[in-house]
């Protein structure tokens with residue numbers, strides 16, 4: 560959709576309240592001091608419950624990639640930091656065509672930010688095997704974190720529960736940063752947040768995007784709702800595209 564076109568059709572506005580936010584407005588909202596500070600931490604979690612085509616998530620990713628670039632001490636460190644930044648962003652969107660565009664926009668934004676930084680900061684090109692693994696892992700994370708479904712019912716169009724993936728960083732061992740992927744239902748995360756009141760309330764001006772920050776995925780109530788009887792094998796962030804799983808005893 561052209562950047563300055565804010566609606567697709569009258570019927571979609573009436574049926575789904577679909578009006579996209581102009582980039583300038585998104586930028587102004589994200590410049591709010593509290594959000595600016597949160598954005599400077601690459602691991603701060605953001606959830607956009609009515610993501611549209613990603614007006615907010617794309618700009619948040621752009622800003623977090625800049626922080627990853629600034630903080631990275633080496634090219635490999637940037638590989639990890641850019642994926643950590645990406646893995647903290649979540650979105651839910653009802654309509655299939657919007658989700659497809661959302662996923663595409665996130666992939667393009669990551670890929671562009673990653674390639675530019677390799678050239679500008681590390682004098683390298685994103686065409687070696689390592690870059691390929693980073694970009695494949697980024698696609699895996701984006702497809703896992705951008706869900707098609709209904710935020711109000713927390714289900715998909717077939718009535719199945721929505722599942723989010725947590726990308727938990729494990730303690731660095733012998734200089735290697737690994738990640739443990741775990742899946743949780745949206746219900747479990749919300750129930751836990753309500754119990755603990757750990758959801759950060761946003762200013763009224765953000766009611767549209769209703770960002771949830773720093774949801775603690777580690778609570779026992781969400782553990783009991785862990786989705787699968789297989790678990791993802793801990794691996795480097797740049798290897799999550801392999802989606803290796805192992806059986807766990809029940």
Ligand SMILES: C[S@@+](CC[C@H](N)C(=O)[O-])C[C@H]1O[C@@H](n2cnc3c(N)ncnc32)[C@H](O)[C@@H]1O
Pocket residue numbers: 575576577578579580608609610611612613614615651652653654657708709710711712
């Ligand atoms: C006002 S638009 C905002 C889109 C985007 N956040 C933006 O600022 O450009 C609302 C979006 O929410 C989606 N939506 C409507 N009801 C929803 C629901 N129950 N669950 C998830 N998404 C929903 C619509 O399809 C639409 O894309």
